[in-house]
Structure formats: C-alpha cells, structure tokens
Amino acid sequence: MGVIVKKVELGWLDRTYVWPVAKGMAITFGHFIRQLLTPTARRFTIQYPDMKREVAPGYRGLHELKRFEGGAIKCVACFMCAEACPARCITIEAEEFGDLNAHQGFEEKRPKVFRIDMLRCIYCGMCEEACPKDAIWLRNDYEVADYDRLSLNFGKWDLMNTYASADGKAVITQDPTPAVPRRTIAV
C-alpha cells in the first residue's frame, strides 16, 4: 500500500518565519487573554475540593439503602443482590420482626447485618437491578475514601445514612420495631 505524501508549498511570507511566528504569538495571546478574563467557574479546570463535577444522570456512585418514611428499612433480606454481585462484596444476615404494618410494607424479614466491602465493590449496579424492592440505589457520591480498610467496610447503618445529609433526612441508627426471636414452625 502506498502512502501519498502531501508536500506543503510554503508561500514566501511563510518562509520568512517571522510571519508564522507572529501568527502563533497572536494565538497564544488570544488564549492568554481569554483565560484571564474567564471567571473561575467557567474555566475548563474544575478545582476539585472547592468545585465538584456534576455527575451524569444514571451515574453509579456510593450506595444507599432506602427506607420507609417511618425509618424502617425497605430491604427484605432476600439475598438477590448478594447473589447478583459479581465482586461478592455484599454480606447479609437476616432477622425476623413481628409487627406487621403499612409502613413496613407488610414484610416480616429484614437484614440484621448488611455489609458492603467498598474496596471490593466495582460499582456495576447489578445489586440495584436485582433488587425486587428498589431498596438499594447507587447514587452520585464518588468520594469514597478513608485511611484504613476496616472503615470502608460499610455496615447497615452506614449505608442507610449515606445520603441523609444530602437529602435532608434524619440520621437513624435503630430499627423502629424490635426483632423477634426466630420462630420455629410447628408441623
């Protein structure tokens, strides 16, 4: 395969070198002035800790475990997310609770332990898709960092409160209804 080499014929003005330099200087000067006069908010650079990038809709960031208005967790501990998770980062232990009411969606099972190892999570969103109750969402917080591994092992209450301040919700650390001892079914 042959390559056609295009020869550029320079005019006499371009061959003086002075004129192209002047053109180049004009370009850099234009950039200089434009950047100087652009307010910081509208420059290309997002100065990170002070300014943050607006994430695209559908962005998969830090998880949130959803709750009902009364504060009860929506999760019914069905283990679908843990099954779907390709990184195997979700650990669930279920428990039962007695009082059935509208606020809790007439369920009687909920997670006692719901842990996501954030260092293992690949933010694929499979848990969100697998969830039959829409109880786990991946939202737009991308600043998941800490100084040691253990603090990135997020538990149930960490995950339920991840967006509490952003959404103006109360930070909760307790289920509204107590758990009941495991019932044995008499046959």
Added chain:
Amino acid sequence: MDSFARLLHLSPPLAWMALKLLIVIGGVMGIAAVLTWVERRGAAMMQDRIGPNRAGVKGITLLGLVQLAADGIKFFLKEDVVPPHGNRLLFTLAPALAFVPAMLGFAVIPFGQSFSSGGQAYHLSLLDPGNGMGMLYPLAIGSMAVYGILVASWSSNNKWAILGGMRSGANMVSYELGMSLAVISIFMAAGNSPVGSPVTLEAYDPHRIVEAQEGLWFAVRQPLGFLVFFTCMFAETNRLPFDFAEGESEIVAGFHTEYSSMKFALLQLSEYIHIVTASALLVTLYLGGWRIPFVPNPGVLLSVAAFLAKLLFLCWVFVWVRWTIPRFRYDQLMFLGWKVMLPLSMANLLLQAWLMHGRGIA
C-alpha cells in the same frame, strides 16, 4: 522633595551609590523572582490551565505568589547532591559563575533620566556616563555567561550535561556575532555627543544612545537590527526557541541535570536575571530607554516608570515566546545563526552606513 534634595546634598557620594545599588540589585532580583511566578501562571493561562494557586498561608495565596516562598523553602530543604565523579570545586562554583555575569550586565544601564540638583548631576545608572566602557561592558560580560553553563556541564561529568554545555557554547558563539554587528550599527547611528553639550559622551555610552533616541526609537529606525538583536537575545539567555542547553525532551535537563537544591535554584534564578538584563539591554538600545513618546523631559519618577514598564513588558514577551515557539533542531539553529542572522546583521550595518552616507553624516 526639598528635604530629599537636602539629604542628597549632605550625604556622601557613596550613599548615593549605595542607594542605586540597592535599587538595581533589589529591583533585578525582585523582578526575576516574580518572573518565575509570571512564567508559571502565564504558561497556564496560555494553555487554558489555572497554574499554581494552592500554596498559601491561612488561605491567603496572593494569586499564587506564595508559591515563590514555598519553592524557596523547598529548595533549601532538599538534599544537595554532588556527583561523585565530578569536579567538586567547579561544580560548586558554576552557579555563581552563571549568576554573577547575569547580574553585572545591569551596571551601565540608565534606568531613569539624569537630574541635577544643587549644581551637581546625578545619573540613574550604577556607573556614571563617560566611564569608558559604556555598552561594550554588558556585551563583554554577557559573553562570560557561557562559562557558567560550560563549567556546570563539564564539572557534572554527565553525558547529558556535556551535550547541553557543548550545544550552549556553540549557540552563544554563533549568535554573539550577529548581535554585536547589530549593536555596532546602533553605535554608528548614535554618534558622539554634539559639540557644546554639557558632557561629551562616546557613541557607545548607553546615556548617549538613549539621548540619540529622542526623536525616533532605534527599533523604528533600524527594524532589521532590532529583529536580529531581539532574536539573538533569546539565544543569549538560553530561552526557547533556543534552549539547547536544557532540551528536556532530548538530553534530560542538559547542563543542570546533576544539580539539585539551592545550586539548581541559583542556576534557574540566573536564567531569569539574564532575561531581565537582556530586556534592559533591548530597552536601552532599541526602545528608547526611559523615554516616553512625545514627552521630551519626563522627569525622574515618570522616566523610571517608563523604563520599568518597557522592561516588564519585554520580560513578559520572553515568557510569551517561550510558550509559543517550539525548540529548533540543532542544525536549524546553526543554519539560522550563521546563514540568516549574521548576513542580516551585516546587511543592516551596510544599509545604515549607506543611509548615513546619503544624509552626509559620515
């Protein structure tokens, strides 16, 4: 103003000299230091970036100027590495050899209009006019600057450094010819002071050169010479597009590959001082020194302000050019130096001589 004049009359000449020294050295060092900031922020602006603006004391960053202090402190705290197979004495001496000539060139530059007070003339240049050296002094000293780079590269005992020093030496020698010839046509045009003026000044005295630019600046009268001198100044200061001594992409960091800590800082600072001195030379020779267009006698303060404004603008042009034009190839540099700059400079000399002959001056 009166009390200032009285103080001037009462104090010994040495005090006046010390004051000038303070102004010149402090001014040049200050401008050179700020120039490092201008370079970094200016480069950022030209490349649509932000530049260093984080260093600060309690959130006060002064547009990033605090970065200068941070850099200085950092350089002091860095380990000072001397290459084991290098020449230790020369290695230590080289930054000073680069720094001093860059600084010395400023000694004869008039940075403001001379004034007389109490029957005595005061000149705003470190050396008074009529010292017999004139403009030849900064040119001679300027050639010494190559020793700093050569010694630095040789004593490093490093291949990159040697290559950088070799290139820089060739670069400076080739461009000095064209530069000197351009300056000669300035001396021709300036001529000696006319008979009857208070002080008779030789044509090569910078005060005479500024005096001669009362009507038109030499940049307008000798555009060709200005272009040649301007280009050669970039070669002399080792700045892009002629920064062969460094050439990061080809020879690591060239002559200062082995340098670290304050020695490196001094080499870097001497480059910026060189820029200030080169700009001062350009202003004096071609841009009318302290003169303001259409103002015959601007007075001391205004003339110093005018000189400073021109100087700062030219310093900025050095930064501006650096971020516009890429580095030449080595053979292109030699081609430009010997086959373009030198003939152009000679042509300028002949043209000026012919024009002067036509006007019946010589």
